[in-house]
Amino acid sequence: MIDPFGRHISYLRISVTDRCDFRCVYCMAEEMTFLPKADVLTLEEIDRLGSAFVRLGVKKLRLTGGEPLVRKNVMSLFENLSRHLKTGALEELTLTTNGSQLAEFAAPLAELGVKRVNVSIDTLDPAKFTEITRRGKLDKVLEGAFAAREAGMKVKVNTVALRGVNEQEMDDLVAWCGKQGFDLCLIETMPLGDIDGDRTDQYLPLSLVRSRLAARWTLEESDKRTGGPARYVRVAETGQYLGFITPLTHNFCESCNRVRLTCTGTLFMCLGQEDSADLRAVLRASADDTALDAAIREAISRKPKGHDFIIDRRHNRPALGRHMSVTGG
Ligand code: SAM
Numbered sequence: 001m002i003d004p005f006g007r008h009i010s011y012l013r014i015s016v017t018d019r020c021d022f023r024c025v026y027c028m029a030e031e032m033t034f035l036p037k038a039d040v041l042t043l044e045e046i047d048r049l050g051s052a053f054v055r056l057g058v059k060k061l062r063l064t065g066g067e068p069l070v071r072k073n074v075m076s077l078f079e080n081l082s083r084h085l086k087t088g089a090l091e092e093l094t095l096t097t098n099g100s101q102l103a104e105f106a107a108p109l110a111e112l113g114v115k116r117v118n119v120s121i122d123t124l125d126p127a128k129f130t131e132i133t134r135r136g137k138l139d140k141v142l143e144g145a146f147a148a149r150e151a152g153m154k155v156k157v158n159t160v161a162l163r164g165v166n167e168q169e170m171d172d173l174v175a176w177c178g179k180q181g182f183d184l185c186l187i188e189t190m191p192l193g194d195i196d197g198d199r200t201d202q203y204l205p206l207s208l209v210r211s212r213l214a215a216r217w218t219l220e221e222s223d224k225r226t227g228g229p230a231r232y233v234r235v236a237e238t239g240q241y242l243g244f245i246t247p248l249t250h251n252f253c254e255s256c257n258r259v260r261l262t263c264t265g266t267l268f269m270c271l272g273q274e275d276s277a278d279l280r281a282v283l284r285a286s287a288d289d290t291a292l293d294a295a296i297r298e299a300i301s302r303k304p305k306g307h308d309f310i311i312d313r314r315h316n317r318p319a320l321g322r323h324m325s326v327t328g329g
Pocket of ligand 1: 024027
């Protein structure tokens with residue numbers, strides 16, 4: 001699938017649930033209203049949709065959420081989708097997780113051919129971790145990350161940079177990830193969905209974080225690209241990669257190879273734009289996949305050139321109403 005700007009669409013992220021066992025302060029409000037069950041795709045429907053994308057040329061599937069591992073029977077979905085790894089149609093099946101259930105699922109996931117996992121860890125301070133996630137336990141998440149490594153998976157830690165919260169911990173995170181053999185990806189806060197606090201308070205530009213890190217670490221330019229928004233350097237002292245996702249301060253759209261499917265079957269062609277396609281209606285209208293394939297192709301033909309997130313400082317409004325947990329981070 002090639003979009004109007006010549007970009008090959010080879011990467012699909014699927015949010016398998018909007019639910020999560022954490023309530024990270026930058027992501028969700030304390031009291032969230034989750035979607036009614038009938039609106040959410042069944043695991044069989046997600047498999048059918050994911051498989052349609054693979055048939056149309058998607059090479060990489062990432063399951064996310066919400067928290068993918070809290071969805072009941074989610075392993076049956078991984079198992080079904082892993083058949084495309086066996087045929088070679090799919091090159092990678094992976095997930096982004098908060099790690100709370102990973103200790104239990106790491107080995108079975110690895111057995112199905114999941115080779116890499118992104119685990120979100122914003123701080124290594126247990127009390128602060130519970131504060132940021134409003135309910136998470138750091139030791140359980142670390143146990144999960146270690147279990148994934150033990151099972152042979154490559155672990156990448158995702159850390160959202162938060163002003164005055166984990167700002168002083170960046171050196172420690174680089175050192176710790178280096179010691180554990182984990183890559184680290186720092187993320188700027190994105191203005192998605194209503195949360196209880198003020199986003200402009202949380203925003204920490206990664207340009208500043210990077211220049212501070214460069215005072216202690218040797219950051220070697222790298223040509224590692226994932227087709228996504230991250231720009232990577234190699235930390236010479238640890239040998240691990242360090243990524244920076246800076247959607248607000250840099251434009252990364254020209255190499256975008258991805259689209260995102262929500263757990264209700266809405267396809268967003270761009271994380272930062274509202275335009276979408278309702279694939280659930282097409283899916284539920286017929287058991288035949290002809291219309292579905294056509295609807296996917298039509299949606300890709302509408303993939304926009306780029307996006308423009310703006311943190312609205314006057315009104316303190318999110319740039320987009322939907323939460324990251326709906327679109328899939
Ligand atoms: N529950 C899983 C997890 O914790 O990784 C997957 C979903 S979560 C929405 C995916 C990633 O998005 C996490 O690394 C999270 O920190 C990040 N995230 C959520 N809201 C964000 C926001 N407003 N700005 C930047 N990153 C955000």
